[in-house]
Amino acid sequence: MPLERKDxxxxxxxxxxxxxxxxxxxxxxxxxxxxxxxxxxxxxxKTVILFxxxxxxxxxxxxxxxxxxxxxxxxxxxxxxxxxxxGETLLDTARTLEAMHPDVVVLRHAYSGAPRFxxxxxxASVINAGDGTHAHPSQALLDMLTVRQEKGTLEGLxxxxxxxxxxxxxxxxxxxxxxxxxxxxxxxxxxTMMPRGIESLGAKVAxxxxxxxxxxxxxxxxxxxKERQKRFAMATERExxxxxxxxxxxxxxxxxxxxxxxxxxxxxxxxxxxxVADGPRSLILxxxxxxxxxxxxxxxxxxxxxxxxxxx
Amino acid sequence: xxxxxxxxxVIDPGNLDRVSDVLISKGVIEAVQPAGTLxxxxxxxxxxxxxxxxxxxxxxxxxxxxxxxxxxxxxxxxTGSRAAVAGxxxxxxxxxxxxxxxxxxxxxxxxxxKAAEAGLVRLYPVAAISKGIKxxxxxxxxxxxxxxxxxxxxxxxxxxxxxLMRRALEYAAAFNLLVVSHCEDxxxxxxxxxxxxxxxxxxxxxxxxxxxxxxMVMRDIALAQLTGARVHIAxxxxxxxxxxxxxxKEEGVPVTAETAPHYFTLTDAAVxxxxxxxxxxxxxxxxxxxxxxxxxLADGTxxxxxxxxxxxxxxxxxxxxxxxxxxxxGLETSLPLSLRLVEEGVLTIEVLIQCMSTGPARILGLESGxxxxxxxxxxxxxxxxxxxxxxxxxxxxxxxxxxxxxxxxRAVMTIVGGKVVxxxxxxx
Numbered sequence: 001m002p003l004e005r006k007d008x009x010x011x012x013x014x015x016x017x018x019x020x021x022x023x024x025x026x027x028x029x030x031x032x033x034x035x036x037x038x039x040x041x042x043x044x045x046k047t048v049i050l051f052x053x054x055x056x057x058x059x060x061x062x063x064x065x066x067x068x069x070x071x072x073x074x075x076x077x078x079x080x081x082x083x084x085x086x087g088e089t090l091l092d093t094a095r096t097l098e099a100m101h102p103d104v105v106v107l108r109h110a111y112s113g114a115p116r117f118x119x120x121x122x123x124a125s126v127i128n129a130g131d132g133t134h135a136h137p138s139q140a141l142l143d144m145l146t147v148r149q150e151k152g153t154l155e156g157l158x159x160x161x162x163x164x165x166x167x168x169x170x171x172x173x174x175x176x177x178x179x180x181x182x183x184x185x186x187x188x189x190x191x192t193m194m195p196r197g198i199e200s201l202g203a204k205v206a207x208x209x210x211x212x213x214x215x216x217x218x219x220x221x222x223x224x225x226k227e228r229q230k231r232f233a234m235a236t237e238r239e240x241x242x243x244x245x246x247x248x249x250x251x252x253x254x255x256x257x258x259x260x261x262x263x264x265x266x267x268x269x270x271x272x273x274x275x276v277a278d279g280p281r282s283l284i285l286x287x288x289x290x291x292x293x294x295x296x297x298x299x300x301x302x303x304x305x306x307x308x309x310x311x312x
Numbered sequence: 313x314x315x316x317x318x319x320x321x322v323i324d325p326g327n328l329d330r331v332s333d334v335l336i337s338k339g340v341i342e343a344v345q346p347a348g349t350l351x352x353x354x355x356x357x358x359x360x361x362x363x364x365x366x367x368x369x370x371x372x373x374x375x376x377x378x379x380x381x382x383x384x385x386x387x388x389x390x391t392g393s394r395a396a397v398a399g400x401x402x403x404x405x406x407x408x409x410x411x412x413x414x415x416x417x418x419x420x421x422x423x424x425x426k427a428a429e430a431g432l433v434r435l436y437p438v439a440a441i442s443k444g445i446k447x448x449x450x451x452x453x454x455x456x457x458x459x460x461x462x463x464x465x466x467x468x469x470x471x472x473x474x475x476l477m478r479r480a481l482e483y484a485a486a487f488n489l490l491v492v493s494h495c496e497d498x499x500x501x502x503x504x505x506x507x508x509x510x511x512x513x514x515x516x517x518x519x520x521x522x523x524x525x526x527x528m529v530m531r532d533i534a535l536a537q538l539t540g541a542r543v544h545i546a547x548x549x550x551x552x553x554x555x556x557x558x559x560x561k562e563e564g565v566p567v568t569a570e571t572a573p574h575y576f577t578l579t580d581a582a583v584x585x586x587x588x589x590x591x592x593x594x595x596x597x598x599x600x601x602x603x604x605x606x607x608x609l610a611d612g613t614x615x616x617x618x619x620x621x622x623x624x625x626x627x628x629x630x631x632x633x634x635x636x637x638x639x640x641x642g643l644e645t646s647l648p649l650s651l652r653l654v655e656e657g658v659l660t661i662e663v664l665i666q667c668m669s670t671g672p673a674r675i676l677g678l679e680s681g682x683x684x685x686x687x688x689x690x691x692x693x694x695x696x697x698x699x700x701x702x703x704x705x706x707x708x709x710x711x712x713x714x715x716x717x718x719x720x721x722r723a724v725m726t727i728v729g730g731k732v733v734x735x736x737x738x739x740x
Contacts, residue, residue, distance in 0.1 A: 012514070091630055111632035112516035113586030132634070134516025169516060196519060197510025231502070 003301040007119040007126040010135035011176040019180060023145050025297035025305075026290070032069055033292055043072035046303055049097060052108040052129070053079040058264060058288065059129050059138070063106050066295035072103075090114060094121040103303060107131070112169075125302040133167050139263055140173035142294040144181060146287050147218050150259050155182035160212040160254070161203075162244060163222030163271055164193040164233070170263045171222060175203045188212035189222075189244060192233040209244050216254040220261040221246050221271045237270050247273045251281070259283045313358050314338075315730065319347045320362025320692065324369055324682040325666045334367060336688040339730035344682060360725070364696060368665045369680040370402025370689030370728065371647060372672040375467070375492070375546055375570060375618035377639070378404075378435075380426065381419065382411025387623035387709045389426035389435065392643070394707035395621070396433040397734035399643040400723025402689040403434040405676065407492075408445065409468035415440035415451045417459035424460050432733045434689070436462040436676065438492060441480045445469050450479060453487050462676055463490030467546055470496040470528060477532065481541035490676060492544045495528035495553070496594065505634050507580040507595040515586065517633060520595050526552035533560040533567055542566035544675060547620050549575045549594035551604030558613040568675050569608075570616035573642060573649040574714070576605045576658075582714055588629045588636035589714045592622065606658050609667060615675060617667040619646045623710030641708050645701060647693065648720030692725035 001021060011019075032040055048067040052060050060076060067074035088096075094117075097105060104125045107115045112132030119126040130136040148154055159178045165171045165187050175185045179202030187198060188206040199205060206212035213219055224244075228234050246260070260272075260282045268274045277284060314337040322332040322344065333350035335343040335357075343350060352359050378392035387395075389406075396404050406423060408414035414423065420437045427435035439461035443449040445468065453464060464484055471477040471493065484491045501524040506512050508519025529545055533556060536543045548554060548571045557569050574592065579599050582590035590596055608614040622639025629636050650668060653659045659667070669691075673680035679687065701718045703711040726734035 089631055109632070111634040113633045116586060117632060132516050133518075166513075172514070172516060195513040196508050197513045200510040201514060 002304060002306040006302065007115070008137050008298055008302060009115050009119060009126065009128045011137050011140050011173045011180070012135070014137070016180050019141070019144065019177060022141055022294070022297050022301060023148060025301060026141070026145050026293040029296040029300070030290070030293040032296070033289070038069050039071055040069065041071045042300060042305065043067070043070040043303060046072040046103040047101070048072045048074040048104045048106065048299060049102045050074060050076040050106045051097070052077065053114070054108050054110050054130070056108050056130070058291070059108065062288070062291040063129060063295050065292050066299055069292070070296055070299060072299065090117060091121060094118050098122055098124070104299060127298055127302065130169055133169050133172070135173045136169040137173050138291070138295055138298060139170050140177040141298070142287055142291040143174055143220065143261055143263075144177050145290045145294055146261065146283050147259070149286070149290070150283060151217060154178060157183040157217040158215055159183050159185045159218045159220065160216040161185060161187045161220045161222065162209050162212055162246065163189050164224055164228060165189050165198060165222070166193045166195040166233070167225070167228070168222050172201060174220065175201045179203070186212045186216070190234060190240075193228070209250060210253055213250050214253045216258055218259055218261060219246060219251070219254055223263065223265065224267060224271045241270050245271055245273065246276050248276060251276055261287060263287070313356065314342070315358045315360060315727070315732070316350060316352050317360045317362045317367060317692070318350070320365045320367035322367045322682050323661055323665055325662045325670050327681055327683060329662065332367075334682065334690075336727070336730045339688055341682060341684055341686050341688050344684060362692065364694070365724065366661070366693040366695055367682065368691050368693065369669040369682055370726070371400045371668045371691050372403045372676070372678065372680065373401045373619050373621065373643060373646065374405040374616060374672040374676060375572075376404045376406055376621040376643065377409065377623065378406045379410060379623055381422065385627070386625050389423060390430045391707060391709040392621070392623070393427060393430040393432040393435070395641070395643040397726040397728070398707045398739070399645070400647045400691040400693065400726055401433060401643060402691065402726060402728045403436065403678065405436045405438050405462060407438055407465060407467040408440040413440050413444050415443050415445070417455045420456055420459040420461050432728065434728060438463045438465050438467070440464065441466045441471055441491070442476060447471055447473055447476060450476070450483060453483055453489055457487045457489055461489065463492055465492035465494065465546070467492060467494045470494050470498060472498055474531060474535070478535050478539060481535055481539045481543060485539070485541040488677070490544055491541070492546050493528070493532045494546050495525050495532060497524045497527050500524035500527070504595070506583050506591065507597050509580060509598060511580045511583060515583065517583070522550040522552050522597065522601070525550050525594050526556060529553040530556050533557070533565055536560075536565050536567050540566070542568070545569040547572050547575070547594060547618070548605065548608070548614060549597050549601060551601045554604045554608040554613055558608070558611070561613065568615045569613070570618040571605050571609065571614050572618060572620045573646050574640060576602060576609065576653065577649050578602070578714060586633040587714065588631070588633055589640060589712050591633065591636050591638055592620070592640055593638035606653065609653070610658055610663070615667065615671045617646065617650050618672070619643055623708055624712050625710055629712050640712050640714060641706070641710050643708060644706050645713060645715045645720070648701070648722045649715065651693070651695065651721050688727055688730040690727040691723050693721070694724045695721050697721055697724075
């Protein structure tokens with residue numbers, strides 16, 4: 001079964017079946033990264049441009065490795081070093097890219113909706129690698145893959161997401177994704193970081209972190225940014241850590257076999273204590289490993305690959 | 313040549329609603345008689361068949377941006393004037409946020425001269441409250457008034473400093489200048505690109521809460537109370553603002569208010585797909601707010617429908633939503649969208665014409681009506697004809713409208729000072 005869409009812009013537009021297909025495909029991609037020769041010729045001759053308007057190390061590396069392991073030619077451009085971007089509109093950038101005949105453009109952008117804008121002007125596939133506070137579909141997919149591997153299913157799980165929900169594209173995409181797959185998502189954080197109408201995405205809002213974590217199968221902590229102090233969304237990191245940080249005591253409220261996720265990079269000692277981050281229930285590094293597999297699956301599927309095709 | 317309009321339904325709020333013949337001569341209304349009683353005196357009179365049409369006092373849009381001087385790629389006084397008369401407007405009030413700002417009599421004079429050259433719509437410049445609309449220094453209201461300014465406003469930006477607003481109200485009263493207030497608390501609105509709520513959250517766009525508008529509406533009402541000077545609230549978009557203005561009016565505070573067609577037509581759902589032609593300031597709000605705006609017009613809390621006609625080119629709109637300029641054009645869709653309020657039973661046609669002509673005239677201190685001796689500023693509307701909005705046909709230089717493809721009715725002729733400045737038949 002192939003994926004019948006040109007672009008991956010958000011989780012909202014994906015069906016449950018499409019998410020299933022991506023996760024199943026990613027599962028079969030994992031093994032490639034474990035071989036001594038970590039490369040298959042599947043996407044030979046395809047060009048993947050990684051266009052990062054925002055600084056990012058892990059997501060870009062992950063997409064880059066994914067492209068290379070499938071033998072695509074990948075090219076990485078950062079906005080801050082690129083003369084392509086200086087004073088140029090996104091529309092002109094799109095036209096310039098189009099003229100180079102890429103097959104996939106992976107876009108990270110500071111403004112919500114930018115990948116959709118680009119997709120409307122490109123024949124190439126666009127994969128959103130995170131736009132503003134809107135969506136981060138590959139992150140949500142790798143989170144779902146990680147949880148599914150651990151729990152065997154996503155159905156009927158309680159997922160707690162804690163932190164700055166208002167500024168988190170990871171939270172939005174995960175709420176939409178896990179809800180679509182049959183989990184119940186509960187969010188918690190300071191009221192200053194809780195966006196209006198988040199319930200309409202399918203999440204329940206808990207009053208305290210304890211309420212959110214209690215009985216949870218998965219606890220996902222979000223990175224807190226010190227800049228939030230500027231617009232009064234938080235007092236100090238110290239107070240945040242006390243009120244909303246994940247520590248052993250709070251973890252003990254979750255199910256005994258609960259797992260801990262974090263999209264990274266971690267602020268150790270702020271949103272999560274080091275012993276929890278490094279503890280036996282932490283799947284933070286599995287997330288990174290699965291990230292490459294999910295991105296291999298996305299590249300493969302948007303370029304017309306189908307799940308049952310011989311990927312060798 | 314004199315003009316005789318025969319058999320149109322004359323709708324002049326508070327004065328007349330009757331199928332009539334209207335004779336115009338030397339720029340003024342010479343006679344208004346029951347239909348069939350005025351005969352043309354041979355070839356020396358141009359006869360217009362008004363059967364089935366509505367004839368109203370010339371429509372007035374008291375809130376437009378014509379972009380000249382400074383941003384002529386978006387609109388000029390000439391193209392804006394063409395758009396105005398095509399929309400049925402005989403007079404407009406232009407906001408001062410041009411480049412340079414209209415904070416100097418020379419700019420006011422330039423605008424009036426350009427409008428006279430165009431010779432289409434009556435243009436009334438609204439000058440700035442503060443130099444450069446920076447909120448730091450009061451403009452020379454006396455000089456601006458003498459040059460032809462009809463009011464003052466820092467529109468485009470709020471007057472954040474309460475002391476400046478107080479003094480502006482007091483000082484403007486000395487010259488009988490209308491103060492038009494753009495109500496927005498910039499701190500509350502900071503980082504916002506659309507209405508705060510579920511749609512903004514889902515799309516990952518920064519939210520602008522209703523309170524960013526209503527707290528400033530409440531401040532300005534308090535300052536009008538304090539000073540006794542009148543204040544006009546521009547582009548009301550929230551239910552809380554409507555409620556505050558309603559209460560203030562009940563208490564006799566000298567406050568008037570306007571809203572725009574997009575606030576009673578659309579909600580923030582129109583932003584879906586990051587549609588930059590649904591981005592404006594204040595933003596499109598919720599359905600509850602939309603209903604409150606309609607109610608506010610119906611019960612007279614909101615006195616005026618004004619467009620906030622804000623032309624932008626594709627350069628400002630074909631970009632990321634966060635970077636897109638605020639505003640949409642409105643002159644050529646304002647009457648059509650407002651007529652829907654009559655069709656839907658929200659307003660009577662009489663109240664609609666109050667909101668679009670006699671109301672703004674009263675607030676601006678202008679004359680409006682279909683009465684003998686008044687300047688012949690008139691609008692002819694065909695309520696039966698339905699057309700499809702097509703931005704490519706607009707006279708405005710810009711195309712930034714969210715109303716493309718809507719099926720609406722419209723004006724067919726506009727007369728200013730006894731001269732036909734727009735005739736749809738000759739136009740097509």
